[in-house]
Amino acid sequence: MEAQVSREYQIKAVxxxxxxxxxxxxxxxxxxxxSPIIIGVMGPNPFGSALEETVxxxxxxxxxxxxxxxxxxxxxxxxxxxxxxxxxIRQTDEIVKGMKGKPVLTVADTxxxxxxxxxxxxxxxxxxxxxxxxxxxxxAANIILSSKLLRMAEATPGGGxxx
Amino acid sequence: MKAKRLxxxxxxxxxxxxxxxxxxxxxxxxxxxYDLISFRESMTRNLVAIAQLTAENSTAAVAxxxxxxxxxxxxxxxxxxxxxxxxxxxxxxxxxxxYPTNLPAASFPAAPGVNGYHFKERHLFxxxxxxxxxxxxxxxxxxxxxxxxxxxxxxxxAIAALIMAASLTVARLLAxxxxxxxxxxxxxxxxTARVVSERRDYSVRAPKLSPDELGVLTDAFNEMLTRIExxxxxxxxxxxxxxxxxxxxIGKDLTGKVVSWNAGAERIFGYTAGEMVGSSIExxxxxxxxxxxxxxxxxxxxxxxxxxxTVRIRKDSTPVNLSLAVSPIRDAHASIVGVSSIARDITExxxxxxxxxxxxxxxxxxxxxxxxxxxxxxxxLEAFTYSVAHDLRAPLRHIDAFTRILQEDFAGAFPxxxxxLLATIRRGSENMSRLVNDLxxxxxxxxxxxxxxxxxxxxxxxxxxxxxxxxTVERDIEWRIADLPSVDCDPGLLxxxxxxxxxxxxxxxxxxxxTVIEIGLRAMNDETVxxxxxxxxxxxxxxxxxxxxxxxxxxxxxxxxxxGVGLAIxxxxxxxxxxxxxxxSELDKGATFYFTLAGLDEPKKVSSxxxxxxxxxxxxxxx
Numbered sequence: 095m096e097a098q099v100s101r102e103y104q105i106k107a108v109x110x111x112x113x114x115x116x117x118x119x120x121x122x123x124x125x126x127x128x129s130p131i132i133i134g135v136m137g138p139n140p141f142g143s144a145l146e147e148t149v150x151x152x153x154x155x156x157x158x159x160x161x162x163x164x165x166x167x168x169x170x171x172x173x174x175x176x177x178x179x180x181x182x183i184r185q186t187d188e189i190v191k192g193m194k195g196k197p198v199l200t201v202a203d204t205x206x207x208x209x210x211x212x213x214x215x216x217x218x219x220x221x222x223x224x225x226x227x228x229x230x231x232x233x234a235a236n237i238i239l240s241s242k243l244l245r246m247a248e249a250t251p252g253g254g255x256x257x
Numbered sequence: 258m259k260a261k262r263l264x265x266x267x268x269x270x271x272x273x274x275x276x277x278x279x280x281x282x283x284x285x286x287x288x289x290x291y292d293l294i295s296f297r298e299s300m301t302r303n304l305v306a307i308a309q310l311t312a313e314n315s316t317a318a319v320a321x322x323x324x325x326x327x328x329x330x331x332x333x334x335x336x337x338x339x340x341x342x343x344x345x346x347x348x349x350x351x352x353x354x355x356y357p358t359n360l361p362a363a364s365f366p367a368a369p370g371v372n373g374y375h376f377k378e379r380h381l382f383x384x385x386x387x388x389x390x391x392x393x394x395x396x397x398x399x400x401x402x403x404x405x406x407x408x409x410x411x412x413x414x415a416i417a418a419l420i421m422a423a424s425l426t427v428a429r430l431l432a433x434x435x436x437x438x439x440x441x442x443x444x445x446x447x448x449t450a451r452v453v454s455e456r457r458d459y460s461v462r463a464p465k466l467s468p469d470e471l472g473v474l475t476d477a478f479n480e481m482l483t484r485i486e487x488x489x490x491x492x493x494x495x496x497x498x499x500x501x502x503x504x505x506x507i508g509k510d511l512t513g514k515v516v517s518w519n520a521g522a523e524r525i526f527g528y529t530a531g532e533m534v535g536s537s538i539e540x541x542x543x544x545x546x547x548x549x550x551x552x553x554x555x556x557x558x559x560x561x562x563x564x565x566x567t568v569r570i571r572k573d574s575t576p577v578n579l580s581l582a583v584s585p586i587r588d589a590h591a592s593i594v595g596v597s598s599i600a601r602d603i604t605e606x607x608x609x610x611x612x613x614x615x616x617x618x619x620x621x622x623x624x625x626x627x628x629x630x631x632x633x634x635x636x637x638l639e640a641f642t643y644s645v646a647h648d649l650r651a652p653l654r655h656i657d658a659f660t661r662i663l664q665e666d667f668a669g670a671f672p673x674x675x676x677x678l679l680a681t682i683r684r685g686s687e688n689m690s691r692l693v694n695d696l697x698x699x700x701x702x703x704x705x706x707x708x709x710x711x712x713x714x715x716x717x718x719x720x721x722x723x724x725x726x727x728x729t730v731e732r733d734i735e736w737r738i739a740d741l742p743s744v745d746c747d748p749g750l751l752x753x754x755x756x757x758x759x760x761x762x763x764x765x766x767x768x769x770x771x772t773v774i775e776i777g778l779r780a781m782n783d784e785t786v787x788x789x790x791x792x793x794x795x796x797x798x799x800x801x802x803x804x805x806x807x808x809x810x811x812x813x814x815x816x817x818x819x820x821g822v823g824l825a826i827x828x829x830x831x832x833x834x835x836x837x838x839x840x841x842s843e844l845d846k847g848a849t850f851y852f853t854l855a856g857l858d859e860p861k862k863v864s865s866x867x868x869x870x871x872x873x874x875x876x877x878x879x880x
Contacts, residue, residue, distance in 0.1 A: 112320045242317035
């Protein structure tokens with residue numbers, strides 16, 4: 095297995111789980127009430143086992159949590175949260191387009207022009223992890239984000255929706 | 258003790274004020290307590306709501322560990338000034354954000370407590386879990402002071418004090434004016450009672466000021482005074498009667514202790530009231546009658562009233578004869594509480610009685626002696642009469658016999674004048690012989706042994722009438738004879754009765770052309786009486802008591818012959834038969850002789866026995 099996972103990705107794994115708690119998907123996103131919320135990870139896995147450990151045994155609004163890994167954009171199936179790590183950040187536009195408006199909360203590992211199409215973008219400042227939110231993208235993906243999440247994103251220093 | 262000395266006015270005011278104060282205090286206290294409890298509850302509910310809202314708002318901040326967002330959320334608590342401190346703790350219990358931010362971390366609990374609130378040191382402390390979708394994310398801590406609560410308490414206290422002051426002022430004014438209605442009649446009553454007890458004047462009356470219970474009390478009190486007044490008068494009367502009585506009137510309790518002792522008792526026994534009241538009545542008891550007083554008490558205790566004649570000992574040790582009336586004294590409930598003795602000195606009466614007894618005995622003795630003397634003299638006299646009469650018969654017979662010989666054998670030898678004298682001698686000797694026979698008969702009636710047999714009176718009457726035929730043959734006599742009963746008697750003696758009575762009737766009717774002689778039976782004064790009635794010359798009732806004496810004659814011998822012994826014989830016979838005889842008459846209007854016989858008073862029994870026995874049909878009933 096991989097060596098020690100950095101503290102940053104441990105926090106990001108918890109944040110991914112937290113996003114699930116503050117997000118509402120349309121009912122059509124789940125085949126049944128017990129269907130899992132699937133967190134997909136595109137490309138190389140930066141979390142090691144941290145993400146599995148975070149979600150293991152947890153449920154959100156009755157849904158268990160599951161993790162899937164994709165090597166190519168074409169492999170992406172019906173996931174609910176898709177994490178795009180730093181190595182794949184340049185493909186963000188392409189991946190988001192490939193979703194064709196599917197209700198998937200796209201989370202980019204870093205903030206920048208390349209990742210502007212993602213709904214949530216992590217920011218690391220002063221050794222602390224924050225995030226920013228693109229409400230337009232969320233609306234386009236037919237996903238409702240909790241106002242608390244939005245407020246939190248706005249509270250992020252230097253944050254705010256991009257123009 | 259102090260409360261007792263307060264006047265009724267002050268007591269009423271005090272009671273009124275105390276009652277008003279307590280009622281007001283309880284009312285205001287309950288109201289305030291109720292309000293403060295609800296206020297505290299609503300305050301707590303409010304704080305819980307604030308906590309829940311704040312926790313809800315801080316879920317994301319806690320979940321994402323965002324201090325700034327969390328601090329912003331807590332900063333909104335400044336709108337609630339009573340919240341003096343707040344904090345958020347992470348899921349793991351680490352202090353995360355505080356409010357206000359300048360407060361040192363040491364003034365917050367090091368670790369979060371259990372969900373809930375508690376009051377401590379005039380503060381309200383509260384922990385609220387921060388959860389998202391039932392998942393525990395962290396903890397919220399709130400601390401609120403109770404400033405509003407104490408503000409409210411202060412305001413209420415001030416209002417309560419004002420209300421109390423105002424109400425009590427009004428109550429005091431009302432009590433002052435209203436208490437008069439209660440206290441005035443009581444004071445009037447008390448004043449009357451004071452006058453009564455100080456002056457012993459039962460003629461005063463309390464004024465009636467109200468028609469309520471106090472009015473009833475006043476009426477009852479006045480009524481009681483009236484009774485006491487009457488009672489005092491009666492009591493004065495009674496005690497003056499008791500004091501003026503010559504008898505000793507003594508009151509004792511049930512143990513025999515003297516309670517009252519009147520002047521009469523002082524006179525009779527020589528002890529003063531001061532000496533006797535309180536000491537036992539046994540002091541007076543004679544040594545030879547030790548149990549008497551105890552028995553007298555026992556009788557009285559049983560409710561019995563008795564009269565006794567007894568002896569008591571005076572103070573000077575002399576005995577006194579007493580007549581004692583001892584009766585129980587009862588109280589208003591009829592239970593016996595004492596004994597009253599009324600004693601009369603009967604020493605003199607006793608002496609008089611003894612004297613009378615002695616005199617009576619003496620008199621009796623004398624009467625007996627005199628009676629014996631008289632009886633002896635009577636017997637002597639009767640014996641003398643009898644022997645004289647007896648002895649006179651022989652010489653009389655000689656006189657009669659020789660005179661008759663002279664008349665018959667020497668009729669021609671005497672000149673007519675001498676023959677006349679001889680006839681007179683013979684009439685005289687015949688008269689004398691009849692008299693002697695009658696006297697002997699009278700004596701005989703007194704001495705003769707009586708034989709008794711059932712004798713039908715009609716038969717006796719018929720026999721007598723037949724024997725009188727010689728004297729009646731030339732007369733016009735109408736006999737009216739009733740149905741007479743049979744009587745137990747001596748038939749010979751009873752025949753003498755009828756013979757005398759009927760011959761008298763025939764004799765004294767001689768002047769009548771037509772003679773009616775009636776023999777009958779009638780009821781008089783509850784007695785059955787036989788009577789013989791004639792229509793003869795009668796007699797003057799003035800001499801009625803002399804009729805039955807020996808030698809008593811109401812008519813001259815020249816007019817109607819007779820010896821004056823016949824009715825004496827009749828009376829003696831009737832007396833011997835247990836009856837009595839009397840006569841009624843009027844001069845020239847006839848005479849009736851009534852007599853009774855023992856055994857004549859059951860006419861019906863006699864009649865039916867006779868009727869049944871003889872087969873003679875019962876005739877006319879006598880009335």
